[in-house]
Each structure stands twice: as C-alpha cells, then as structure tokens.
Amino acid sequence: MRSMLWLAPVALLVAGCELEETADGAKSGADLYADYCAACHGPGGTGGVEVAGKSTPDLTQLAARNGGVFPMTYVMSTIDGYARDNTHGPMPRFGDLIDSPVVTWVDVDGTPTPTPQALVRLAQYLEGLQT
Numbered sequence: 001m002r003s004m005l006w007l008a009p010v011a012l013l014v015a016g017c018e019l020e021e022t023a024d025g026a027k028s029g030a031d032l033y034a035d036y037c038a039a040c041h042g043p044g045g046t047g048g049v050e051v052a053g054k055s056t057p058d059l060t061q062l063a064a065r066n067g068g069v070f071p072m073t074y075v076m077s078t079i080d081g082y083a084r085d086n087t088h089g090p091m092p093r094f095g096d097l098i099d100s101p102v103v104t105w106v107d108v109d110g111t112p113t114p115t116p117q118a119l120v121r122l123a124q125y126l127e128g129l130q131t
C-alpha cells in the first residue's frame, strides 16, 4: 500500500499532461467551422445557402441583429442543439456529433460553466466574423 501512495501524484501528473495534449491537438474554431458548418452557412459565414427550402441565416450579422452584442450563449446553445426545437429546423444538433473535452467557460455574468471546448471555439470563431 505504502509503495502505491507515491504513485498517485505521478499518475495525476501524467493525466494532466494527457489532458493538455488533447486540448492542444483539438481543432481550432476555423477548422471546426470548415468541417461542420461551411457547407450550409458558406465559407465566410454569410449564409444564403438553400437548405430544405430555406435560406441559411447570415452568421456575420449575429451581433448586429442583437443590438451590437454578440449573443455568445445563444450561439453555443444553437450549435449544441438544446436551444432549438430540432423538429423545425434542418440544422443538426452538434452537441451529439462533436466529440470534445469539456472546459470551463465563464459567461458574461462571471458564472463558470462547463462547456464542450468545440462549442466555445466555434462561437469565438463566429464572434470574430461579425461585421
């Protein structure tokens, strides 16, 4: 038993390194967007692609349509799928599709919220596209 005790911190260290490696190796927001979103929302996010008889929304105008404030929580919820009634829209629920480590994201109120890293990166990427 005693000999096992010193192993615990070593195991923790190793686990920590593994986590960091996963985080570093994870796809960037731009890569995630290109892989999962560009087909429907256009390479630049301007939308206008016809999907199931509807034109996709322009994702570069999310802040403009929200009084100049980028709706971070709404965007992440929309991508994840839980903010939408998916029976009424053709956009897939990406929460089930993108395998990603969970990170702590601090919302505008300062509340730390465990959130899949891919959602945070995608939303931050879209935030950068606002015009």
Ligand code: HEC
Binding pocket: 032, 033, 036, 037, 038, 039, 040, 041, 051, 054, 055, 056, 057, 058, 059, 062, 075, 078, 079, 084, 088, 089, 090, 091, 092, 094, 122
């Ligand atoms: C199969 C086509 C399709 C794919 C793929 C897709 N979307 Fe969508 N998206 C739509 C459609 C259509 C809408 C309009 C709402 C609806 O009917 O669901 C939409 C709506 C949205 C909205 C809400 C816009 C608004 O003005 O309220 C956001 C944000 C969004 N998509 C982001 C993304 C991101 C990020 C990805 C990639 C992870 C993605 N979408 C992938 C089709 C798609």
